[in-house]
Amino acid sequence: MTRxxxxxxxxxxxxxxxxxxxxxxxxxxxxTRGWRSTLIGAGAATLALAALIGALGPAISSxxxxxxxxxxxxxxxxxxxxxxxxxxxxASGYKPLHDExxxxxxxxxxxxxxxxxxxxxxxxxxxxxxxxxVFLEGVEVAFIVITFGAAQHNGVATAAxxxxxxxxxxxxxxxVVRAPLSRVPENTLKFAVGLLLSTFGTFWSAEGAGVSWPGxxxxxxxxxxxxxxxSLLAVRVLRHEHGLPRLSPARRAGEA
Amino acid sequence: MRFLGAFVRFWYDFIIGxxxxxxxxxxxxxxxxxxxxxxxxxxWWVMPVAVIGLLAGSLRRGLRGSSPERVxxxxx
Numbered sequence: 001m002t003r004x005x006x007x008x009x010x011x012x013x014x015x016x017x018x019x020x021x022x023x024x025x026x027x028x029x030x031x032t033r034g035w036r037s038t039l040i041g042a043g044a045a046t047l048a049l050a051a052l053i054g055a056l057g058p059a060i061s062s063x064x065x066x067x068x069x070x071x072x073x074x075x076x077x078x079x080x081x082x083x084x085x086x087x088x089x090x091a092s093g094y095k096p097l098h099d100e101x102x103x104x105x106x107x108x109x110x111x112x113x114x115x116x117x118x119x120x121x122x123x124x125x126x127x128x129x130x131x132x133x134v135f136l137e138g139v140e141v142a143f144i145v146i147t148f149g150a151a152q153h154n155g156v157a158t159a160a161x162x163x164x165x166x167x168x169x170x171x172x173x174x175x176v177v178r179a180p181l182s183r184v185p186e187n188t189l190k191f192a193v194g195l196l197l198s199t200f201g202t203f204w205s206a207e208g209a210g211v212s213w214p215g216x217x218x219x220x221x222x223x224x225x226x227x228x229x230x231s232l233l234a235v236r237v238l239r240h241e242h243g244l245p246r247l248s249p250a251r252r253a254g255e256a
Numbered sequence: 257m258r259f260l261g262a263f264v265r266f267w268y269d270f271i272i273g274x275x276x277x278x279x280x281x282x283x284x285x286x287x288x289x290x291x292x293x294x295x296x297x298x299x300w301w302v303m304p305v306a307v308i309g310l311l312a313g314s315l316r317r318g319l320r321g322s323s324p325e326r327v328x329x330x331x332x
Contacts, residue, residue: 070286075271078282081307082273085314094319124266198307206303209286210293213300223304230308234315 070208077201
């Protein structure tokens with residue numbers, strides 16, 4: 001009994017951490033670029049994951065997870081750095097604040113015209129980033145369920161129940177924070193998305209290349225802090241070079 | 257054929273974007289990380305250092321592409 005409770009709690013927490021990572025990416029992309037394509041990407045990743053698990057069963061632990069981390073991490077890092085670069089240039093006054101939104105709307109309008117139907121048009125950036133985040137984390141959750149559960153009789157069922165409970169809690173948390181997030185100024189959100197994608201990208205790609213992070217998943221906070229400080233310093237230096245005043249807290253909220 | 261063109265353009269924009277050096281730099285940094293880790297040395301510091309260097313370099317290149325006309329000034 002004690003072992004089952006311990007297994008449930010361990011699997012719940014470990015799966016919860018992975019799900020929060022996926023939720024962070026989905027929320028960040030959904031709030032900044034729109035929910036429809038982001039949720040379709042998350043749904044498609046869930047279906048792909050279900051198909052993979054259905055096809056492989058316990059053999060899913062033979063999926064080359066390090067290769068998956070390397071590829072997904074590298075792609076997220078490249079995309080995240082481009083967002084971060086644009087957000088820093090915007091906050092420093094070197095780029096118009098709403099250029100990306102205007103470009104996105106233009107692309108969407110053009111795509112809608114070209115394909116003859118707006119409702120069916122997808123924002124492939126949102127779809128792809130959301131898909132990758134959910135799929136990679138989903139594979140990691142499946143790994144946790146199988147590896148944690150394999151050690152004891154009926155362990156996989158206990159670990160799977162814990163993963164399902166973690167999913168309900170994390171989804172509930174996502175619904176709660178969605179509304180407050182949508183009130184954050186647009187460029188601040190884009191800045192945050194660039195930081196988050198670069199952080200996860202750095203973490204996963206390095207793990208895929210063979211790195212063991214000190215503090216394991218806790219290293220994510222260290223990478224995020226480092227990138228945040230570097231980015232804010234860059235904004236400050238560039239604003240100074242540009243002859244603009246330092247951001248006051250009120251303006252920082254809208255421009256950073 | 258049009259789908260193939262859009263597919264290629266999407267991945268080109270996703271990976272190359274405004275600054276191809278970022279993509280090349282990330283691949284080079286990951287290769288260096290794998291090399292250092294493979295030799296049994298501490299490798300976790302390589303990517304954070306590389307990412308900061310790539311970001312700084314990309315910002316510099318971004319500034320060169322900003323003409324004074326495009327620069328936004330705060331309203332008085």
